[in-house]
Amino acid sequence: MDDPTDEELLSARDAVSFEQFYVRHVEAMLGYLARRTADPELAADLCAETFAAALSGRHRYRPDAGAAAAWLYGIGAKKLADAQRRGYAERRARRRLGMERIELSEEDYAGIERLGEGGEARVMMERLAPDQRDAITAHVLEERPYDQIAGELETSEAVVRKRVSRGLAAMRERMGVRR
Numbered sequence: 603m604d605d606p607t608d609e610e611l612l613s614a615r616d617a618v619s620f621e622q623f624y625v626r627h628v629e630a631m632l633g634y635l636a637r638r639t640a641d642p643e644l645a646a647d648l649c650a651e652t653f654a655a656a657l658s659g660r661h662r663y664r665p666d667a668g669a670a671a672a673w674l675y676g677i678g679a680k681k682l683a684d685a686q687r688r689g690y691a692e693r694r695a696r697r698r699l700g701m702e703r704i705e706l707s708e709e710d711y712a713g714i715e716r717l718g719e720g721g722e723a724r725v726m727m728e729r730l731a732p733d734q735r736d737a738i739t740a741h742v743l744e745e746r747p748y749d750q751i752a753g754e755l756e757t758s759e760a761v762v763r764k765r766v767s768r769g770l771a772a773m774r775e776r777m778g779v780r781r
Contacts, residue, residue: 608670612663620660624653627671631678638682648685651742652678658743684747726773734769741766 606614611623631652636645655677663673727735740751741762748759748766755762 609665612660612670612673613665615660620657623670627674628653631674634675635678635682639685644685648678648681651681651745654742655681655745680745684745726776729776730769730772734765734772737762737765738769742770 611619632645632649635648639645656674740746748762752759752762
């Protein structure tokens, strides 16, 4: 494929094709989310969640159902709506746990790009503590809300959030992304 369409890239199902799709859309998606959230860190988190969900769910994409970019923005819009619903509760939980917002750097954005490639992320996920790996898989890849995961694990949402946060922080550290 010399200059494949977005639809061809998603349908190809290989890592290189998804990487091309990611590169084409990551800045636009990040801008879309940044304009709607007015919060760079949240926008970057949602962008990472959007592409992680797209990568894990691309087998569900059907070219005859619509444009690949529209499919991606549908995922992004769902992530944004979920974040807006849980935003107030998350801010309260973060204050209770004494967790501060993490400032993103250019290196962080590069790290998010590497996560979109898939292979390295899978290896890093396997190296995480099982509770962190399970929490990230459930929340980021399977798009399940924190309260549902907490109910299944018979623990609090704050514990699940902390596992996701610590797991993602461990992955960033292994990638060499410093805060």
